[in-house]
Amino acid sequence: MYMILSLYKEKYLDDILMALTEAGIEDTIVLSGETLGHKLIYDNPLFAGFRKSLGQEKGYANIIMAIAERKQIDFMLDELKNSGIDFIEEKLGKIILLPMEKIY
Numbered sequence: 218m219y220m221i222l223s224l225y226k227e228k229y230l231d232d233i234l235m236a237l238t239e240a241g242i243e244d245t246i247v248l249s250g251e252t253l254g255h256k257l258i259y260d261n262p263l264f265a266g267f268r269k270s271l272g273q274e275k276g277y278a279n280i281i282m283a284i285a286e287r288k289q290i291d292f293m294l295d296e297l298k299n300s301g302i303d304f305i306e307e308k309l310g311k312i313i314l315l316p317m318e319k320i321y
Contacts, residue, residue, distance in 0.1 A: 219317050220236040220290060222281040224310040230279055233293075236285065240293055245283040252276040278310070287314065 220242070224233060230247075235247055256276070290312065297304050304310065 218285060218287060219284045219315040220281075220283050221313040221315070223313075224279040226309050227277060229302060229309055232297060232300065233281065233304075236243060236293040236296040236300075237281070239296050240285070240289040241284050241286045242289050242293065248280040248282075250278055250280060250282055252278055260303065276318060284317070284320065285314075290314065292319075 222233070224230060232249070233243070277297070293302055304312075
């Protein structure tokens, strides 16, 4: 499976990376980006009026991509939960698993 993990709260990045390592998920790629909403309200004058209604939250996200098995993802989520971080319940991000036909 190809995992795409979108993390919305940057303060948990180190914990997520540690849990991925403990689960045996290697060769991960970590990308940092800016959310569309944040980009629009701060860089486009047309949407500047929405700043107060959308709040001053940091509009950044980290994207973590790797090849992983479902059991490794479950192990990672369990490790996070054991350390007091419930990725699912706290809505820290999303995890997408895509099937792969072949790896070269």
